[in-house]
Structure formats: structure tokens, C-alpha cells
Amino acid sequence: MSVLQLRDVGHSYFGRTVLDGIDLSVARGEVVALVGPSGCGKSTLVHVAAGVMEPRRGRVERAYARHGMVFQGPRLLPWATALDNIAYPLRISGMRRGERAQRARAAAERVAFDRADLGKFPVELSGGMQQRVAIARALVAEPDFLFFDEPFTALDAALKRRMQDLVIDASRAAHFAALFVTHDLIEAARIAHRILVLDVAGRGVAGERRLDGEPGAREDRAVFETVQSFLKGDPLFRHIHDVDERRVA
Amino acid sequence: MIAAAWTGRLGRTGRFLWSAWSGLAALSLLAALWQFGHEVYGDFILPAPLATVRAMGAILSDPKSWDIAVLTSRRAVEGFVVSALAGALAGLAAGYSPATMRAARPLVTVLLGVPPIAWIVLAMIWFGSTDGTVVVTILIASSPLVFVGVAEGVTTRDRSLDDMARAFGAGPVKRLTTLGLRHVAAHLFPALAISLGTAFKVAVMAELLANVGGIGGELARARANLDVAGALAWVMIAVAALIAFEYGIVHPVRSEFERWRAAAVPWGVKR
Structure with missing residues (x-):
């Protein structure tokens, strides 16, 4: 039973398409991490999903009672x-x-x-x-649903960890579902039940990986090894640390 | 929590009152320069400050003078309130609608470009020697200031806060009341302080020219009698009325709104 469903969502700024053909769903009580390289439209996607922006194409179906959001700043x-x-x-x-x-x-x-x-x-x-x-x-x-848009990017490592623990504890206590956007795979592997990888150019979801165990019950070592295996052996994560040169230049 | 809020307010009030000393020092400096001018040019051109204060005391001991000062203050405050409302509403509209802004900009330039004295002449023709002349002149002279302040406030609002409010389900009205107006207030208060000053100045000028009594009327009489001390005394009364309104109402309300800015200054001189 999914509480959030995006169907064929697309968005563009001034004629430049940043998102296209996005399909994703989040189940009740499930924390989904959304990762992708810098500039692939993660932030736009979570803003569209949270209703801050109207999508140009597609539909967002929400079956939860109320949502909250944590932003980058x-x-x-x-x-x-x-x-x-x-x-x-x-x-x-x-x-x-x-x-x-x-x-x-x-x-x-x-x-x-x-x-x-x-x-x-x-x-x-x-x-x-x-x-x-x-x-x-x-x-x-x-x-009963939370959106996170790279909330801990500006914090130092120790504080980041503390904040992640807060979110994990809160999600276990309150059983909310969440869509957690991040570019930090370790963070995704600690917090989420499932990781979705967005396509480099924002054209659809490239793939997903389900993580073993419950968030909060995973050993640091296991988290680290999972991330290493993603980065070294998994083609899905090949472009995860690419930088969009159009934005940098 | 509530007790802490009240002690905080008490502290702020104390600081506000204490800051009057520096104001007093500046005024004393002005009085010293005035005294110097008096000693150079003599009694007829520039009466001594003390003589002026004595003349002011004489004027104020007459209850009829109080009515005159209240009449001018009432007109100025009436005009100020009308122009603040008109300017603020128009500024909000222009800030939220770029098309209105584009249309309003040239109008503001025209309104500010025409000297107030020209409006007084027109208003005298339209309204005759009534309160209407004074209020309309104030409205035209000072509402553009408020308009520009408010429109500026709306256009410089933090849009990321708007997005945040939208994410928590705030509709346009809630966003306006909880974010827009609060941000605009920061730009509104300086504009209000200036427009209040303009209101008093224009009120006295309009009274003088339109011959409708008030402080302006008394100034006209002092001029006719070549009573320089009387004229200066009336000017001081007008300024005192302005200061009473500005520091009694505008500034306390403003500092209540700007508490968070003061909080950013951890120690030292709180302005």
C-alpha cells in the first residue's frame, strides 16, 4: 500500500527539462532515500512531491494525512x-x-x-x-510523511551523524514514511529501507536497491561495506559522484 | 517564560529611556550653536534659545494655544494615517504584482517630483480653507514614501520561506499574514517615521498658506507682527509634537517588531 505515488512526473525551468518520466512510490512507514549526482534534479523532484511546486507533467498522488519537510538550509x-x-x-x-x-x-x-x-x-x-x-x-x-531535501549537507560529520540518529529514532517511534534526498551514500545507507538512484539527466529513476535490516539496527561496518560494494561493483552507482559541468562552469 | 519576556521588555524600555541622554546631548549642542548665532546677530534676527523657551512657556500657559497645537497634530496624524494606509495597500498590491509595479513606478516619480506647495495650491482650489486641504496635501506628499517602502519590502521577501510555508500547507492568505506582512514591517517602519515627519511639516505649511488656523496660522501671524521669538516658539512646539508622536508611538512599536535584530548584537551599544 503506497502513501506517495509519482506517475510520469516531469518538470522544466524556462524550457530546459530537468525531470522527465519519474515514477516512484513510497509504502506506509517506509523511508526511501533518493540519491543521484549533483544537478540531476533531486531537489526539484522532492519539491514537486511535497507540493511546493506544481509539476509540468504527470501526477502526484498522496494517500497520507499530513506531511512535514526539512530543507537544505x-x-x-x-x-x-x-x-x-x-x-x-x-x-x-x-x-x-x-x-x-x-x-x-x-x-x-x-x-x-x-x-x-x-x-x-x-x-x-x-x-x-x-x-x-x-x-x-x-x-x-x-x-505521517516527511520530505527531506539534503538536510544535513552543511553540518560537520559528528553533528550529521547525531541528526541522522534523531531522524532514525523519530521514524521508528512515529512510523512515518519519508522521502530522503541526499548525495551522501553513507547517509542513505544508514537511514533508508530502500535507495532509489535518479538518472544523471533526471530522465526517470535509473534503478533501486533494497537494503538489509532495519535503519538504526545496522552496524557501521555493514553500512560502510554496503556503500563500498555499491561504489566499486554496482553499475547503478557509477555516475553518483559526477558533477554537472553546466552548473559548475 | 512569561516573566522572562516581561523583564526583557522592561530592560528594553530602560535602554530606550536611557538613550534619551545622548539625544539630549545632541540637542544641547544645537542650542549652543543657536546661542552663538544669537550673540553674533542680536535679539531681533535670532532670539536666544532661553528667550524662545520662555516664549514657548508663555504660549503653552494659554489653553487656547494647546487647542491650536492639538488641531495641527490632529490634522497631521489624520493625514499620516490616511497616507500610511493608502501607501501600504498600494505598495502591497504593487509588490505582489509586477505589472502594477511597472505602472506605479512612473506615477510615484511624478507624485514625488511635484513640489508639495503646488499640491497645496490645487487642494485649496478644490477643498477651500478646510481640513480637507491639509489632509489631501499630506496624503499626496507622504503616501509615495510609504508605498515605495512597502513595495520594496514585498519584492525583497525571502522566497525560500514562502516555499517552506507552502510545504507545510499554507495558502496564499496565510503566507501573506504570517510571512509577507511580517517582512514588510521591517521596511514599513522607517518609511512611516519619515512620512510622519513629512506629515507635520506639510500640515504646518498647508495651514500657513491655506489660512486654516493651527500652528501654521500662528506662524503666519507671527510673521505679520515680525515676532521672531513667537515664530521660533511655534516651530519648537511643532517639532515637540512630532517628537512626541515619533518616540511615543512609532519607535516603541518598531523596536517590538525588531527584537530579533537587537538579539543579534550580543553586547555593547544597542541602537
Whole structure:
């Protein structure tokens, strides 16, 4: 039973096609990592799937109740405190102020955000704290689907790992399904049930690999070996570290 | 949490009041220069600051003068409110619709290019010697400032925040009320402060020319009597009224909105 289904989705910016013929589905409670080389349209795809953008072609079918999203940057409201930022989705849905604050505090607790910092503004928080707020904001409305758009790219290795653990724990506790875009295969192999590889030019999904075991229960060694075997022996991942020269030049 | 918010507010208010000292120092400097001018040019051309303050005291001890000052302030604030509303609404429309913006830009240039004095003449012909003349002149002179500020605010909004709100299911109205207006506020307040100043200046000028009483009317009388001290005293009263409105209303509201900017400055002089 799939909760998110993309059928023949395509998108283009100013006549340049960035996505074409994308078919994918995510099952209930399943975390799917979407990987692909830089500039292949991963980000566009997740924005289309989350309804931030309308696709030019194809259909997006959503069978979940509500979704949250974590972006590449924290994208916090600079004028609102951490607490108000976390509560922002509840404000959109029209919840009362008192209840909002209560739910936001609970969400902050789940991502181990210090209670004492809830009254601070984003400018007063470190990058890792800001991203924690962004994750809490995505979790606050208790969504059954989450979109992640390379959320931890800007963080250092240790913090990245900590954030990945937060997401893994949250997904096990809340059983949400997720579409997790990343260019980091280790991250994908730690977090996901299944890895989808996007075509180099965004023309369809090149292929998928199902991972053994449950996220969070995998040994670091096993994760590392899986990724090595993908990179060395699997033709599907051959172009994963290519760089789109049109963007670089 | 609530207690912390209130102590924070108290601290900000204290800092705001304390900053009055530096303002006072600057004004004292101005008074010293004025005194110097007085000593060079004599009593008739430039009465001493103290004499002016005494004249002001004499004027203010008469309850009728208070009515005059209130009349001018009321007109200025009326015009200010009307022009702020008109400018803000038009600015929002232009900011969100590029076609409106393209059409409005030349109009703003024309409106700002025509000197206010010309509008006063036209408004006098249209409205005669009434409050309408003053309010309309203020509207035309100061609404373009608000318009430009707001339109600028809308066009410089952070679109990635808009996308974020959309991802969490916010429709256009929610995005406007929770993001758009909040961002525009940062550009709106400086524009409001300038347009409030314009409103008072234009109100006095319009009163003087249209002969509709108020501070402008008193200035006209002081000129007729060659009463320089009286004229200066009335000018000081007009400025004092402006300062009362600006520092009593515009600035406190603004600093409440800009708390997060102050938070970015960890220590030292908070401006």
C-alpha cells in the first residue's frame, strides 16, 4: 500500500527539462532515500512531491494525512523565537496559541533541543541548533510523511551523524514514511529501507536497491561495506559522484 | 517564560529611556550653536534659545494655544494615517504584482517630483480653507514614501520561506499574514517615521498658506507682527509634537517588531 505515488512526473525551468518520466512510490512507514549526482534534479523532484511546486507533467498522488519537510538550509523565520518557529506549522493549521506552545515544547524534546534555548532567536543559535529546530518543526504536527531535501549537507560529520540518529529514532517511534534526498551514500545507507538512484539527466529513476535490516539496527561496518560494494561493483552507482559541468562552469 | 519576556521588555524600555541622554546631548549642542548665532546677530534676527523657551512657556500657559497645537497634530496624524494606509495597500498590491509595479513606478516619480506647495495650491482650489486641504496635501506628499517602502519590502521577501510555508500547507492568505506582512514591517517602519515627519511639516505649511488656523496660522501671524521669538516658539512646539508622536508611538512599536535584530548584537551599544 503506497502513501506517495509519482506517475510520469516531469518538470522544466524556462524550457530546459530537468525531470522527465519519474515514477516512484513510497509504502506506509517506509523511508526511501533518493540519491543521484549533483544537478540531476533531486531537489526539484522532492519539491514537486511535497507540493511546493506544481509539476509540468504527470501526477502526484498522496494517500497520507499530513506531511512535514526539512530543507537544505534551516529556513527559519528570523523574527520568531525557536519555540514559535517550531510551532509555525500549527499556526498555519490554526491551532490555539497555548496548545501550540505545548506541542512545540514536546517536539523540541524529541530532537533534544535545550528547553532554555526555546526563547532565543535563530541568529542566537548555532547551525546545528537551527537545523534541530527545523527538524522539530517538521515533526511538530505529527506527520505521517516527511520530505527531506539534503538536510544535513552543511553540518560537520559528528553533528550529521547525531541528526541522522534523531531522524532514525523519530521514524521508528512515529512510523512515518519519508522521502530522503541526499548525495551522501553513507547517509542513505544508514537511514533508508530502500535507495532509489535518479538518472544523471533526471530522465526517470535509473534503478533501486533494497537494503538489509532495519535503519538504526545496522552496524557501521555493514553500512560502510554496503556503500563500498555499491561504489566499486554496482553499475547503478557509477555516475553518483559526477558533477554537472553546466552548473559548475 | 512569561516573566522572562516581561523583564526583557522592561530592560528594553530602560535602554530606550536611557538613550534619551545622548539625544539630549545632541540637542544641547544645537542650542549652543543657536546661542552663538544669537550673540553674533542680536535679539531681533535670532532670539536666544532661553528667550524662545520662555516664549514657548508663555504660549503653552494659554489653553487656547494647546487647542491650536492639538488641531495641527490632529490634522497631521489624520493625514499620516490616511497616507500610511493608502501607501501600504498600494505598495502591497504593487509588490505582489509586477505589472502594477511597472505602472506605479512612473506615477510615484511624478507624485514625488511635484513640489508639495503646488499640491497645496490645487487642494485649496478644490477643498477651500478646510481640513480637507491639509489632509489631501499630506496624503499626496507622504503616501509615495510609504508605498515605495512597502513595495520594496514585498519584492525583497525571502522566497525560500514562502516555499517552506507552502510545504507545510499554507495558502496564499496565510503566507501573506504570517510571512509577507511580517517582512514588510521591517521596511514599513522607517518609511512611516519619515512620512510622519513629512506629515507635520506639510500640515504646518498647508495651514500657513491655506489660512486654516493651527500652528501654521500662528506662524503666519507671527510673521505679520515680525515676532521672531513667537515664530521660533511655534516651530519648537511643532517639532515637540512630532517628537512626541515619533518616540511615543512609532519607535516603541518598531523596536517590538525588531527584537530579533537587537538579539543579534550580543553586547555593547544597542541602537
